[in-house]
Amino acid sequence: MSLALYTCLFCLCTSGLWTAQAVTDEDSSSHRDLAPTNVDFAFNLYQRLVALNSTKNTLISPVSISMALAMLSLSTWGSTQFLQSLGFNLTETSEAEIHQSFQYLNYLLQQSDPGLEMNMGNAIFLLQNLKLKDSFLADIKHYYESEALTIPFEDWTKASQQINRHIKNKTQGRIEHVVSDMDNPATLILVNYIFLKGTWELPFSPENTREEDFQVNDTSTVKVPMMVQSGRIGYFHDSEIPCQLIQMNYVGNGTTFFILPDQGHMDTVIAALNRETIDRWGKLMTPRQMNLYIPKFSVSDTYDLKDVLADVGIKDFFTNQSDFSGTTKDIPMTLTVLHKAMLQLDEGNVLPAATNGTPVHLPSESFTIKFNRPFLLLVFDKFTWSSLMMSKIMNVA
Incomplete structure (x- = not known):
């Protein structure tokens, strides 16, 4: 095999x-x-x-x-x-x-x-x-x-x-x-x-991208373009490893974990990353209606x-x-x-016709998660389970 x-x-x-x-x-x-x-x-x-x-x-x-x-x-x-x-x-x-x-x-x-x-x-x-x-x-x-x-x-x-x-x-x-x-x-x-x-399965509309604050550290904040999405997205709040995370799929075989460590726990989360952790997250990930903010950057x-x-x-x-x-x-x-x-990392190339030029409605009652401070990003190929990218994002400016 x-x-x-x-x-x-x-x-x-x-x-x-x-x-x-x-x-x-x-x-x-x-x-x-x-x-x-x-x-x-x-x-x-x-x-x-x-x-x-x-x-x-x-x-x-x-x-x-x-x-x-x-x-x-x-x-x-x-x-x-x-x-x-x-x-x-x-x-x-x-x-x-x-x-x-x-x-x-x-x-x-x-x-x-x-x-x-x-x-x-x-x-x-x-x-x-x-x-x-x-x-x-x-x-x-x-x-x-x-x-x-x-x-x-x-x-x-x-x-x-x-x-x-x-x-x-x-x-x-x-x-x-x-x-x-x-x-x-x-x-x-x-x-x-x-x-x-x-290209995201659930794409971001460029019309919704807005300037927001990104907190680099306790003393430094920068302005960044922030992509905005409202929908049902895979989510998990880990009580064992201090972080929240979402999973977003690309069209095709790609999938991405966005991991937001609790304040002051970046090193703890990084040390806990292994096969067993990713497997557990995959099993416990649950779709949740949310307002999602992710910075646009290269x-x-x-x-x-x-x-x-x-x-x-x-x-x-x-x-x-x-x-x-x-x-x-x-x-x-x-x-x-x-x-x-x-x-x-941007809005993607394929947008449903209904969202082109139409600002997204962000329900005030929906759960909101913002990746507006240092986070981790892991990109895998779902078919071969290959680790395409692993990153620690400290500053997106």
């Missing part, structure tokens, strides 16, 4: 959240640990990055990073240890099965989804005229639809422009800037990128993943002693892994 197939079954069997189509595959049970392992890695990585950026916005795409790192394991004879550091049990699942599962997962995520505009991928840049092995180039193309490009080592300004131009082209202009200055450019740079924008972030990956056990890969013998004979090499994520 592939990662994507099992992941779908996992979410269908363990959560009351979805009634999406079930997928059956009786070929093998050897991949059964891949889906929960991927999700566990996602929350682990997210929590560590948030800790490194406690006062700033944090935005990552865990599934995109997982694919990039799995692809990178093809470059070293130490791939067994590398994949184990990502949480995979290679006594139960072979390396080939892992790459085949990611290949199929990537295929599913890249399929046309009417509600998601998503550009996701990886690109390898070489800062020297190094000869990559044909087997490595074939594998990254076959399993991950990726490629390797050579850039000028002697002119970093020109090299960075080439990298930025390539990613801009791959994302149809959505992501324009990934790299600028780098003190000691590595000989191999892996850029992992994703842009995401969705957020992006770029990370050099070296430090955070060292924290999760992937350290030796970033040293001059790293074994890249599966990639090239020109060793030693140095490695940089950059992750660029961008999320656009």
Whole structure:
């Protein structure tokens, strides 16, 4: 059973959240640990990055990073240890099965989804005229639809422009800037990128978007465009983890959790995020008539993943002693892994004719929830239960 197939079954069997189509595959049970392992890695990585950026916005795409790192394991004879550091049990699942599962997962995520505009991928840049092995180039193309490009080592300004131009082209202009200055450019740079924008099932009318206050902290408030919606929306007030949350679906497979921690409890909520928490929230979410206020914003972030990956056990890969013998004979090499994520949150592209140009009526007796202070936002693909985006939003101005 592939990662994507099992992941779908996992979410269908363990959560009351979805009634999406079930997928059956009786070929093998050897991949059964891949889906929960991927999700566990996602929350682990997210929590560590948030800790490194406690006062700033944090935005990552865990599934995109997982694919990039799995692809990178093809470059070293130490791939067994590398994949184990990502949480995979290679006594139960072979390396080939892992790459085949990611290949199929990537295929599913890249399929046309009417509600998601998503550009996701990886690109390898070489800062020297190094000869990559044909087997490595074939594998990254076959399993991950990726490629390797050579850039000028002697002119970093020109090299960075080439990298930025390539990613801009791959994302149809959505992501324009990934790299600028780098003190000691590595000989191999892996850029992992994703842009995401969705269309809501229950869309917001632009006519209702208004300027409202967003409380950044105890001493700072900014004006932001606030989208407004009135309707029946999935809601849960957690008495165990101090927060309120709603769930809104995109057209197609995307779904988003907006999580509003109680005042002073942001760190408590982040520490409690795991598979079991999301599963419990999914089961307890109940539609409720409400007036909903969500800020309209675009957020992006770029990370050099070296430090955070060292924290999760992937350290030796970033040293001059790293074994890249599966990639090239020109060793030693140095490695940089950059992750660029961008999320656009707006009213959406599809609006019912009845709401176009018609301000929404906000019943005074309805429950009102405003995301007008720091909150968390998690975006998943319902079909594969992939963590497309995880974010901590501290300021939307």
